[in-house]
Amino acid sequence: MSSDGTLNYLNVTHGLKSWLLTLDHKRIGILYLIGVSMFFAVGGLFALLLRVELLTPEPWFIESDTYNKFFTLHGVVMTFFFLIPSIPAIFGNFLVPIMIGAKDMAFPKLNLFSWYVYMVGGFLGVGAIALGGVDTGWTFYTPYSSGYASSQVILAASAAFVAGFSSILTGLNFIVTIHKMRAPGMTWFRMPLFVWGHYATALIMILGTPVIAVTLLLLMLERGLGIGIFDPKLGGDPILFQHLFWFYSHPAVYIMLLPGMGVISEIISCFSRKPIFGYNFIAFSSLAIAILGFLVWGHHMFTSGQSVYTGVVFSLLTMAVAVPSAIKVFNWTATMFKGSVSFSAPMLYALGFIALFLVGGLTGVFLATLGLDIHVHDTYFVVAHFHFVMVGATVSAYLGALHFWWPKMTGRMYPQTPARVSALLTLFGFVLAFLPQFVLGYLGMPRRYHTYPDEFQLLHVFSTAGASVLGVGFLIPAIYLVWSLFFGKLAPANPWFAKGLEWDIQSPPTTFNFEETPIVKEEPYAYDGPLPDNSEEVLKAGENYGV
Amino acid sequence: MNEVTLFPEQASVFAQEVDQLFWFFTVVCGLAGTLTALVVFVFSIVYRRGARRYAHSGHHSTLLEIGWTLPVAVVVMALFVWGAKIFINLYNPPESATEVYITGKQWMWKIQHPNGKREINELHVPVNTDVTLNLTSEDVIHSFFVPAFRTKRDAVPGRYSRMWFNATKTGSFHIFCAEYCGTDHSRMIGTVFVMPEQEYQEWLRSGAQELLSMADKGAMVYARYACGSCHEAEERGPSLESIYGQQRELAGGNTVLVDESYLRESILRPNAKVTEGYAPIMPTFKGQIDEQSLNELIAYIKSLSSVPAERASMGGN
Structure with a gap:
């Protein structure tokens, strides 16, 4: 990936060692991109195998034990090694320092260390697969996981345990960087909302992740040494595990979502050519979601035997999450009002995000409602709901971010037409894959079922068809993005005519980002109306990059 | 390809209540979602680049923020109250209910009636009668789920939990295990037979002379x-x-x-x-x-x- 000869962070040094020992937040972001993409491919492959197996009510190419291992691996890999690190570790690492006018993260060595920790966790996970797999589901519910499963539970749990430390270190780095390294003039309320999203995310990472670490450790102790904590046969309480597990794992959902919402704020504002509407409300709604996120874990346990009144309180608190979520959606919509909206690939992904998040968020209100949740709990309704949020919304945001900042990160442009086609294709494939699952869920199809009654088959076939389209939709970007590294047009500093410090510096940036520390005098998102139709620069951008 | 169903059978009092709530939700959330998506779509068309230019509009309005936040808050609270009401009833069995003991075990449901009659993966109950299920598990967590009754509850080892229903329709309905429990989780299924009172009493008494309660x-x-x-x-x-x-x-x-x-x-x-x-x-x-x-x-x-x-x-x- 050479560029026009100017020095940048990619070509300043060469060789594997210069990458593996790099302290540059941008190179570390790229290392994460490589790791995360790898795990996304593995998790996606398992998803596709599951969908193909579910074409028939009876088993047709794998046994139940294998099926159970596949859905567990899909869940573990996608949650701990794709969704949680995806946007923060790649784009957060790359962009947060630049967006606030800093040379690097506060702790560059810790940053590199966190990548190694992540990779060690990842390889433990792959080791668990290689040594026979694990079949507990990504939720590791006790006492099945601690006393009954005969698979690689300890290895898989330790993979998630180790990966958690990577998350804690990344969160710590974000918080210190954002507090201490903002350029002169970069006040809290001049920060891009992407940075606010990451700040809220980092809070969850450092406050929540230690809890899952302890929980998994206790699980390993019980399984390995027979110390009774969760298994009633040993005097433990299995529901305690669920409390501890969801105390982290529900906030973790917002680790997966909040950075994506930050991405969407950037993209919508840029491609509407208008300042973001309701900046303060969006920023504070991120914090509100982060805080509320810690108070709603019990909604995963309405049927589990926690008391009826506990259920009522958790339902009420969960409902409250709808408010900050709605605030965000309304403000994005208002941003487009009287704007000048164009439809480059990142914007298509952002609009797809809004559509899918609407469905995912609103069905979340269904699930928060006690009377409805009891029926649809642990059915495909839940599966569809969280895939709409985690895959529909978060992956759309992830791909939107990839398409938005790719020119900045690599110095290359990708072709717009296939990018637009794949954005639409993923939207279509996704809806086809997961909309039928709401119907299946209400019909009563339980999740994690290898076999199922005949009457559910047609909906499963639709779902598998959609998943196949979705797979193709994910494959196309992989092809043209790699292609663009070698053959793409050289990217200018600011192909989208966007606002923000990252667009003021060259593409790709130099190692220390800025020649001299920038002094920020402008409000964020200082877009001043439509692009001039007759400007030569704009016409050239349209011709060259399809902007 | 098999016959297609898109909506589950309604076979209990709860089923009617839960479905009412479900359809109300579907209409309210459907409208809210469709309306928002429609606005986004219309804005995309009307304000697309190259369409006529608009005067710069403001980019914050506290009044507007409150205006669109309050209705959301009010609606979700109303939905919460309705849902909570159904739930409290769902998990509070009436005193006079007929009681059945159910023990989950990898991978079967063992069912015991108070008169001593036992069955496996089959549950016979009378129609139009309150029936309470007393659930527990011998090994891992299971979950007793009857979609046609719109209710389920986890069978947790080491403790009892209770659920109940009043079946409104005779016939046979699926029992599923809804909490993942290992290899044959998806085969831990069974059937509820809802019978007319008379027939149920006969079924209950058949072979009862050898039975101890x-x-x-x-x-x-x-x-x-x-x-x-x-x-x-x-x-x-x-x-x-x-x-x-x-x-x-x-x-x-x-x-x-x-x-x-x-x-x-x-x-x-x-x-x-x-x-x-x-x-x-x-x-x-x-x-x-x-x-x-x-x-x-x-x-x-x-x-x-x-x-x-x-x-x-x-x-x-």
Whole structure:
């Protein structure tokens, strides 16, 4: 990936060692991109195998034990090694320092260390697969996981345990960087909302992740040494595990979502050519979601035997999450009002995000409602709901971010037409894959079922068809993005005519980002109306990059 | 390809209530979602680049923020109240309900009726009658789910939980295990048979002469473990007569309601909650008494109390 000869962070040094020992937040972001993409491919492959197996009510190419291992691996890999690190570790690492006018993260060595920790966790996970797999589901519910499963539970749990430390270190780095390294003039309320999203995310990472670490450790102790904590046969309480597990794992959902919402704020504002509407409300709604996120874990346990009144309180608190979520959606919509909206690939992904998040968020209100949740709990309704949020919304945001900042990160442009086609294709494939699952869920199809009654088959076939389209939709970007590294047009500093410090510096940036520390005098998102139709620069951008 | 269903059968009182709520939700959320998406779509078209230019509009408005936040807050609170009302009813069985004991086990449902009749993966119940299920598990967590009744509850090892329903329609309906429990989780399925009262009574009585009721079997368990040597004769332990359904004074000043879970705990972990005035000397029966005997023993202790009148009506008449 050479560029026009100017020095940048990619070509300043060469060789594997210069990458593996790099302290540059941008190179570390790229290392994460490589790791995360790898795990996304593995998790996606398992998803596709599951969908193909579910074409028939009876088993047709794998046994139940294998099926159970596949859905567990899909869940573990996608949650701990794709969704949680995806946007923060790649784009957060790359962009947060630049967006606030800093040379690097506060702790560059810790940053590199966190990548190694992540990779060690990842390889433990792959080791668990290689040594026979694990079949507990990504939720590791006790006492099945601690006393009954005969698979690689300890290895898989330790993979998630180790990966958690990577998350804690990344969160710590974000918080210190954002507090201490903002350029002169970069006040809290001049920060891009992407940075606010990451700040809220980092809070969850450092406050929540230690809890899952302890929980998994206790699980390993019980399984390995027979110390009774969760298994009633040993005097433990299995529901305690669920409390501890969801105390982290529900906030973790917002680790997966909040950075994506930050991405969407950037993209919508840029491609509407208008300042973001309701900046303060969006920023504070991120914090509100982060805080509320810690108070709603019990909604995963309405049927589990926690008391009826506990259920009522958790339902009420969960409902409250709808408010900050709605605030965000309304403000994005208002941003487009009287704007000048164009439809480059990142914007298509952002609009797809809004559509899918609407469905995912609103069905979340269904699930928060006690009377409805009891029926649809642990059915495909839940599966569809969280895939709409985690895959529909978060992956759309992830791909939107990839398409938005790719020119900045690599110095290359990708072709717009296939990018637009794949954005639409993923939207279509996704809806086809997961909309039928709401119907299946209400019909009563339980999740994690290898076999199922005949009457559910047609909906499963639709779902598998959609998943196949979705797979193709994910494959196309992989092809043209790699292609663009070698053959793409050289990217200018600011192909989208966007606002923000990252667009003021060259593409790709130099190692220390800025020649001299920038002094920020402008409000964020200082877009001043439509692009001039007759400007030569704009016409050239349209011709060259399809902007 | 098989016949296609898009909506589950309605076979209980709850099914009607839950479906009403579901359709109301679908309409409200559907409208809200469609409207928002429509606005986004219309803005994309009307304000697309190259369309006529608009004067720069403002980019914050506290009034607008409050205006669109309040309705959301009000609507979700209303939905919450409605949902909570159904839920509280769903998980609070009425006193007079017919009671069935269900024990989950990898990978089957073992079902025991108070008159001693047993079945596996099949549950026979009378139509238009309140039926309470007393759930527990021998191994891992399972979840007893009848989609046609729109209810489920986890069967958790080491404790009892209760669910109930009133079936409105005779016929057979799926039972699913809804909590992942290992290899054959998806084969831990069964059928509820809802029968007319008359037919149900006949079914219940068939072969009943050889059957001992659960309480009678429990009396044998009680004798086998010589529970009476402390709880009757020497009064080292409190009498078990008429304690079910009562509030108990505990050593240390708390009180506890004597229900299935308390009885169970007191057998397996006797010193956890000791009755006021007694020494914590009872040995544990953990690991010595299986789930089935435990159910029977508890049924026996319950039969010593006048509160649960349903037990008399269950087996015979």
